[in-house]
Amino acid sequence: MPPITNMDKKILLAHGSGGSLSHRLIDEVFLKNFNNPFLSEKDDGAIVEIGGTKLAFTTDSYVVKPIFFPGGDIGKLSVFGTVNDLAVMGAEPLYISCGLIIEEGLGQGILEKIALSMAQAAQNARVLLVTGDTKVVEKGGADRIYINTSGVGIVKKDLSVKGIEAGDRIILSGSVGEHEVSVLLAREEFPFNSKVTSDLAPLNQLASDILGVDGVKFMRDPTRGGLATTLNEIAEGIGLGIVVCEDKIGVSDGVAAVCELLGLDPLYLANEGKMVVVVKRDCAGEVLKRMKDNPLGKESEIIGEVAAELNGRVCLRTRIGGTRILDMLAGEQLPRIC
Amino acid sequence: MKYIDEFRDRDLCLCLIEKMESLLGDSEVTIMEVCGTHTMTIFRSGIKSLLPQSIRLLSGPGCPVCVTPAAYLDQAIALSEIEDVIIATFGDMMRVPGSGSSLETQRAAGKKIAVVYSPLDALNIARNNPDKKVVFLAVGFETTSPSVAVTAIEAKKMGISNLYLLSAHKRIPPALRLLAEDSDLNVDGFILPGHVSTIIGVNPYLFLAEGYGIPSVICGFEPLDILQGICMILYQLKEKRAVLEVQYKRAVKNHGNPGAMALLNKVFIETDSEWRGLGVIANSGYAMGEEYKELDAKEVFPLKERPSVENEGCICGEILKGRKIPHQCPHFGENCTPYSPLGPCMVSSEGTCAAYYKYG
Numbered sequence: 001m002p003p004i005t006n007m008d009k010k011i012l013l014a015h016g017s018g019g020s021l022s023h024r025l026i027d028e029v030f031l032k033n034f035n036n037p038f039l040s041e042k043d044d045g046a047i048v049e050i051g052g053t054k055l056a057f058t059t060d061s062y063v064v065k066p067i068f069f070p071g072g073d074i075g076k077l078s079v080f081g082t083v084n085d086l087a088v089m090g091a092e093p094l095y096i097s098c099g100l101i102i103e104e105g106l107g108q109g110i111l112e113k114i115a116l117s118m119a120q121a122a123q124n125a126r127v128l129l130v131t132g133d134t135k136v137v138e139k140g141g142a143d144r145i146y147i148n149t150s151g152v153g154i155v156k157k158d159l160s161v162k163g164i165e166a167g168d169r170i171i172l173s174g175s176v177g178e179h180e181v182s183v184l185l186a187r188e189e190f191p192f193n194s195k196v197t198s199d200l201a202p203l204n205q206l207a208s209d210i211l212g213v214d215g216v217k218f219m220r221d222p223t224r225g226g227l228a229t230t231l232n233e234i235a236e237g238i239g240l241g242i243v244v245c246e247d248k249i250g251v252s253d254g255v256a257a258v259c260e261l262l263g264l265d266p267l268y269l270a271n272e273g274k275m276v277v278v279v280k281r282d283c284a285g286e287v288l289k290r291m292k293d294n295p296l297g298k299e300s301e302i303i304g305e306v307a308a309e310l311n312g313r314v315c316l317r318t319r320i321g322g323t324r325i326l327d328m329l330a331g332e333q334l335p336r337i338c
Numbered sequence: 339m340k341y342i343d344e345f346r347d348r349d350l351c352l353c354l355i356e357k358m359e360s361l362l363g364d365s366e367v368t369i370m371e372v373c374g375t376h377t378m379t380i381f382r383s384g385i386k387s388l389l390p391q392s393i394r395l396l397s398g399p400g401c402p403v404c405v406t407p408a409a410y411l412d413q414a415i416a417l418s419e420i421e422d423v424i425i426a427t428f429g430d431m432m433r434v435p436g437s438g439s440s441l442e443t444q445r446a447a448g449k450k451i452a453v454v455y456s457p458l459d460a461l462n463i464a465r466n467n468p469d470k471k472v473v474f475l476a477v478g479f480e481t482t483s484p485s486v487a488v489t490a491i492e493a494k495k496m497g498i499s500n501l502y503l504l505s506a507h508k509r510i511p512p513a514l515r516l517l518a519e520d521s522d523l524n525v526d527g528f529i530l531p532g533h534v535s536t537i538i539g540v541n542p543y544l545f546l547a548e549g550y551g552i553p554s555v556i557c558g559f560e561p562l563d564i565l566q567g568i569c570m571i572l573y574q575l576k577e578k579r580a581v582l583e584v585q586y587k588r589a590v591k592n593h594g595n596p597g598a599m600a601l602l603n604k605v606f607i608e609t610d611s612e613w614r615g616l617g618v619i620a621n622s623g624y625a626m627g628e629e630y631k632e633l634d635a636k637e638v639f640p641l642k643e644r645p646s647v648e649n650e651g652c653i654c655g656e657i658l659k660g661r662k663i664p665h666q667c668p669h670f671g672e673n674c675t676p677y678s679p680l681g682p683c684m685v686s687s688e689g690t691c692a693a694y695y696k697y698g
Contacts, residue, residue, distance in 0.1 A: 010443060010446040010447065011446065012442055012443070012445075012446050013442075013445075013446075014442070020677055021677055024677070189455065189459070190455065253339055256339045256342070257339060260339070260342060262455065265382075316384070317384075318382070318383050318384035319346050319348060319383070320346055320347075320348050320351040320352075320383050320384065320385070320388070320561045321348045321351065321352060321384075321388060322383055322384020322385055322386070322387040322388045323384050323387045324381060324382065324383075324384040324386075324387065324697040325696070325697055327695075327696045327697075
């Protein structure tokens, strides 16, 4: 058989999962073609300096199915998702653009509902939707509606993995997995009565509440690929290890039940209203207090710390007191079959 | 969560580990957990990091995806090439490599492949697409096969004539007998699959203790279940006994589930079956019975027997027999990873190689 070259390879759904295959695609295709100092940071957005002002700039596309789910819809998601990317970069989100790709045949009422939801979300997050574009494609050319948003904000504080050192604490702002499970259940492929609401929320206020504390070094919102993937990205970025305790990571009963039934691991499930904060050890108490004072962070916990060992890997202390490596998500999470 | 958290109690787990140490004394013990779900619990809960070093756990042939041969995948892939066919499959099968392609790659090439969570979902797809032929990839052990039997019965009852089953269902006891008869097998005790036992009961395993003198315990799937099961084996070894015991009493009845067994016997007949790495084992599989031949994809679709290619050097077979561990495979972690698996043990979330790779 002739060797398989990159030209023969096909893009698989797993390339969009946010896990290792997504990372590989970024390295093999995008960094290779577009490489520059901003992009090579491989962050969720870029920090650019214009006229002495540091701006955070990010973009994201939203293709969630179904477009309405408990706790939100594609419109609200497209605003908060981009707001959150800016917020965890240490920026105050200001302006957002919106590009719509609509499949012909979508009800105008549905579009209006989504637009209203976006408007309310923008107001809630105190950002302005300042420019946009609409394209309509033929039936079957898209699945109802896709939204791309880009956003800019002013950087309030420089955050970077570079300042992270052994002993720093890892804080998580609440329980994990609600967004992905709520969307999964909204697809109505399972005969479960479980009610799980997405955690979709704007994180800019929560982020701004703690930015004033000196010891805050890095923030990230664990979306696709979940907490495990975010922790691995941080560990890889610093070349140090991270140790987290399973019993400190909140999982709601509804999420836990669905995970048990389908064989999913909540640590790999997407969140849309949670953040992970890396903070200097002596400041952890103060940051935790401030986070708990915000309704979106009231379940915040110190879940672990940065370790000098482990060399870029993440270790989980399990509930029964054992340890195991917590790897990045490989491919799509697959349900077990027995 | 109720009835789950109780079985993950740290203090009780540590108690059992201490107990193991006193039972072991100076001896070294090798135990095989047969079921892939046990392997997953062992890794996910970090049991290996807690066990005394003189206990070695081996993973057996109890992951349905891992023992499905490349030839079966090749048949499924060939079926997906047929114009009006929709393949319905459990997600675990998507990335299993056949001889050349995988279902995941077929899907990306535009073939119609639907991931389902229950065989009844396949029935719904068939009902909603009367102009298509839906082929369900029926893999799994006695835990899964009764629900497939129900699906076949329902399809007939409802007059749905466009659902077909490609059966590679397997029976666990014949594979265990093959292992027990293997003179190279170095196993002091078996942790037997709890969920399979809820269906088939305890009698099919009696030969392990009575015929081959191997202590055997049917176990549940939570960390405490497994640790208690290991302790029960250690007790037997210390007292030089070999019996079949049930740790998973909250779910397993001695006679299993006669209703489910009746469904299996109604729809399927026992047949010789190929296990990846283990070869063909007599009476170790289920084929569609006479009454359900019209649902049998092998009968309905003319599938050419083509020679299948298993990857050279892949030691999945040795791993499934418990003779080797993944680190002894030249491909492990090099050109065989969960991103591009060569063998099925790396694909399935329950596969030994995937578990070793993910959880180290």
